[in-house]
Amino acid sequence: SCYFVVSQRLHHSPDLVSFVLELKTVLEVALKCRPECRSIPPPQYYSQLIIEMEDLGWDKLVSIDTEFRTLRLRAEDSSGRQHVVTVKLKPKHPVEAPWCSADLPVPLAMTWTPQSSLGHVHTQFLLLLESLAEFWAVLDEIDEKTWVLEPEKPSRADTMRRIAIANNVSIKVEVDTQHPKMLPECYILVIIANFSSLRLALICMNPDCSILQNLRDVLEIEFPSPATHEKSSFSAECGICYAYRLESAIPDQVCNDPRCGQPFHQACLYEWLRGLPSSRQSFNIVFGECPYCSKPITVKMSTQKP
Numbered sequence: 571s572c573y574f575v576v577s578q579r580l581h582h583s584p585d586l587v588s589f590v591l592e593l594k595t596v597l598e599v600a601l602k603c604r605p606e607c608r609s610i611p612p613p614q615y616y617s618q619l620i621i622e623m624e625d626l627g628w629d630k631l632v633s634i635d636t637e638f639r640t641l642r643l644r645a646e647d648s649s650g651r652q653h654v655v656t657v658k659l660k661p662k663h664p665v666e667a668p669w670c671s672a673d674l675p676v677p678l679a680m681t682w683t684p685q686s687s688l689g690h691v692h693t694q695f696l697l698l699l700e701s702l703a704e705f706w707a708v709l710d711e712i713d714e715k716t717w718v719l720e721p722e723k724p725s726r727a728d729t730m731r732r733i734a735i736a737n738n739v740s741i742k743v744e745v746d747t748q749h750p751k752m753l754p755e756c757y758i759l760v761i762i763a764n765f766s767s768l769r770l771a772l773i774c775m776n777p778d779c780s781i782l783q784n785l786r787d788v789l790e791i792e793f794p795s796p797a798t799h800e801k802s803s804f805s806a807e808c809g810i811c812y813a814y815r816l817e818s819a820i821p822d823q824v825c826n827d828p829r830c831g832q833p834f835h836q837a838c839l840y841e842w843l844r845g846l847p848s849s850r851q852s853f854n855i856v857f858g859e860c861p862y863c864s865k866p867i868t869v870k871m872s873t874q875k876p
Contacts (some may be wrong), residue, residue, distance in 0.1 A: 602827070611662075622687045626643075631644050640659075657691055664685070672695065674698070676698070690798070706784075707750075708750040712781070715782060716733045718731050718732065720742075722818070741785065741789075809861060819836065825862065825865065834869075836869060843856045843869060844856060855869070855870055856870075
């Protein structure tokens, strides 16, 4: 081992200078045998990193890895939302542009020159955050004043919300990052208990109002909210697996018969109908009977997103 070799050289070296020269040779050989160590940055890399962090402010640093390559920097937008950008520095920093990522609904594109620094990254990140402020304000209102069924735990990168209206009734809204108060038209996915298929409603919106207020006006309803309803009121379990969530999916297939209205996961219903001798398939649709009321029911084949 390297320890044994160093100990042996120390024992046989006539003086300290000879030992240091021997140690230098041993370390050079060891580094050549370990390719991962060849990319260790020079001392100037670390001094440059310290200078840049001094200029930026150490209070912006959330964490840094043991190799001093990956940093996580915090930023606060004008509305007080906290964000983090991950910066992975290259060995030839700042000559080489770093790799940056963050929890955003749009690509994080950074301009970089050999004269750039972590301060430039942070400044560009803040500018991008401000350009998305209105977009996040729209979603924050939805998250605060309605029961969001999907995503279960929305991130700052999510642009979609599925909002509960009543049991087995919900609306799926996709918010445009560039026009959060919307374009002249909005496509809303409405899932209704009395229909097995999803219907797209093209609704004209008032650009002076928020998405949530437009939905209230168009549908002439007040959305259930955490202040008025328990979320369990809208978390109907699948009639086959008896669970609400199946991985990330929720029950979105409903029996056509209004007297039944039992919800199912698409995957559960598909597998159930495939196992029935009386079911039949046409292209990607399976026809069969509801497990609860035996009325006709259909489901599309489960598809996985690439």
